[in-house]
Amino acid sequence: MSAPNTSAFCLRLLRRQLVLAVRRPIEIGNPLLFFAMVVALFPLGLGPAPDKLANFAPGILWIIALLSNLLTSDAVFRSDFEDGSLEHLLLSPQPLYLSVLSYIAAHWLITGLLLALVSPMFALMLNLPSQGIIALAVSLLLGTAILSLIGGIGAALTVGLKRGGMLISLLILPLYMPVLIFGSAAVQAAVGGNPAGPYLAILGAMLSLAIALAPFAVAAGLRISVDA
Amino acid sequence: MWTFFHKLGSPPWLYGISGSILRYLLPLTLVALTVGMVWGLLFTAPDFRQGNSYRIIYIHVPAAVVALAGYYVMAIAGAISLIWKMKMADVAMKSCAPIGAALTFVALVTGAIWGKPTWGTWWVWDARITSMLILLFLYLGVVALYEAYDNKEAAGKACAVLSLVGTVNIPIIYKSVDWWYSLHQPASIKFTGDSSIDPSMLYPLLLMIGSFYALFTCVMLMNMRAELLERNSRTSWVRKLAGGDS
Numbered sequence: 298m299s300a301p302n303t304s305a306f307c308l309r310l311l312r313r314q315l316v317l318a319v320r321r322p323i324e325i326g327n328p329l330l331f332f333a334m335v336v337a338l339f340p341l342g343l344g345p346a347p348d349k350l351a352n353f354a355p356g357i358l359w360i361i362a363l364l365s366n367l368l369t370s371d372a373v374f375r376s377d378f379e380d381g382s383l384e385h386l387l388l389s390p391q392p393l394y395l396s397v398l399s400y401i402a403a404h405w406l407i408t409g410l411l412l413a414l415v416s417p418m419f420a421l422m423l424n425l426p427s428q429g430i431i432a433l434a435v436s437l438l439l440g441t442a443i444l445s446l447i448g449g450i451g452a453a454l455t456v457g458l459k460r461g462g463m464l465i466s467l468l469i470l471p472l473y474m475p476v477l478i479f480g481s482a483a484v485q486a487a488v489g490g491n492p493a494g495p496y497l498a499i500l501g502a503m504l505s506l507a508i509a510l511a512p513f514a515v516a517a518g519l520r521i522s523v524d525a
Numbered sequence: 526m527w528t529f530f531h532k533l534g535s536p537p538w539l540y541g542i543s544g545s546i547l548r549y550l551l552p553l554t555l556v557a558l559t560v561g562m563v564w565g566l567l568f569t570a571p572d573f574r575q576g577n578s579y580r581i582i583y584i585h586v587p588a589a590v591v592a593l594a595g596y597y598v599m600a601i602a603g604a605i606s607l608i609w610k611m612k613m614a615d616v617a618m619k620s621c622a623p624i625g626a627a628l629t630f631v632a633l634v635t636g637a638i639w640g641k642p643t644w645g646t647w648w649v650w651d652a653r654i655t656s657m658l659i660l661l662f663l664y665l666g667v668v669a670l671y672e673a674y675d676n677k678e679a680a681g682k683a684c685a686v687l688s689l690v691g692t693v694n695i696p697i698i699y700k701s702v703d704w705w706y707s708l709h710q711p712a713s714i715k716f717t718g719d720s721s722i723d724p725s726m727l728y729p730l731l732l733m734i735g736s737f738y739a740l741f742t743c744v745m746l747m748n749m750r751a752e753l754l755e756r757n758s759r760t761s762w763v764r765k766l767a768g769g770d771s
Contacts, residue, residue, distance in 0.1 A: 454670065454687060464669055467665065468666045468670060472690065475697060506693075514689070521686065522679075524679060525676045525679030
């Protein structure tokens with residue numbers, strides 16, 4: 298049997314990840330539920346005054362998106378590492394850069410994309426002014442993709458460790474911070490009536506940089522984890 | 526030239542040469558630190574607006590400068606160990622992380638102590654200060670990742686990848702005072718153009734920065750020597766050194 302060409306292989310890999318996720322809908326639902334639960338915590342902790350919540354809403358929504366991404370990225374490679382299919386992937390003649398990119402794309406499609414799509418609803422619940430909602434959705438669309446790529450690095454480096462859960466947050470949260478800064482700044486600018494474009498452009502630039510470089514780091518991390 | 530490069534890969538040779546470097550560098554560093562400290566703290570004129578509290582820059586600025594530079598040392602050592610599979614680079618990289626973390630911590634704490642009488646607050650969420658805090662987390666992440674692996678060779682490689690990834694943050698930290706409106710003042714010492722600091726205050730400061738670099742080198746070499754001994758504890762040269770029969 299001849300090896301499939303690279304694009305077909307990557308699409309198949311992407312499809313496999315998505316099928317695996319769809320077969321266990323709770324895995325897809327969990328991050329969204331987490332998002333909803335934590336949104337509900339803030340009015341309880343900060344008090345339900347609408348103007349106060351509206352003030353904090355961009356930061357709150359972005360931080361929750363960041364945390365739910367953090368919690369899910371731990372599992373990106375875990376099961377494939379444990380059953381050995383990751384080792385097969387490393388031995389296969391396909392370029393690891395692209396295969397890794399399909400793993401991360403699948404992760405973004407089932408967490409970040411869905412979060413960005415449902416975020417306007419939560420934004421309304423937190424009284425975010427309506428002019429900020431589009432900026433929120435777009436900044437989350439771009440930002441969660443960066444988060445998935447960075448999270449993939451942390452996941453690859455810790456996948457072989459038994460107690461990786463807490464460690465991964467220490468590794469990748471410092472790298473998440475620039476994304477958080479520009480993401481919530483975009484929403485705040487839009488709420489204040491200023492153009493969000495410059496911030497979104499910076500997020501876009503960060504995303505391009507992350508797409509270009511992060512898969513190399515993920516691939517190196519996976520090789521280290523599998524060798525160890 | 527190449528023999529020198531190959532010798533760098535040999536633990537006993539590195540252990541020996543670092544020992545002889547330390548024999549001269551360590552006393553020199555201590556003298557320079559003492560001179561710089563006494564000069565800066567006792568023999569410079571007080572600032573006309575801040576009085577004596579500004580003198581903390583003789584600790585704060587060198588610690589912050591070397592903390593940032595130390596990250597580059599760590600990342601470059603990491604890159605060397607990944608590209609040329611040099612184990613000694615690995616040891617160097619691993620030795621940088623705790624020193625860098627300590628220096629970043631010192632810079633943050635001295636900044637807070639200076640900020641209280643001058644800015645009236647211990648802490649502000651300002652671009653430079655926040656980004657230095659991120660630097661501290663980056664260093665601690667490397668330390669924690671290294672400790673989490675049982676296999677030290679894999680640990681070194683994993684940390685090398687992590688520190689290379691973290692370098693994207695370093696220019697942001699370095700330039701944060703110029704890019705964002707910030708309470709922290711921009712850099713006073715410039716390589717091109719005039720520094721906005723009086724020469725009588727600048728020279729002791731430069732001496733302190735130099736001695737902090739030397740201190741970083743000394744502590745890094747000492748860390749490396751300890752790590753070399755630990756990694757090679759079963760080899761004959763370490764046994765001979767420890768006085769046991771090989």
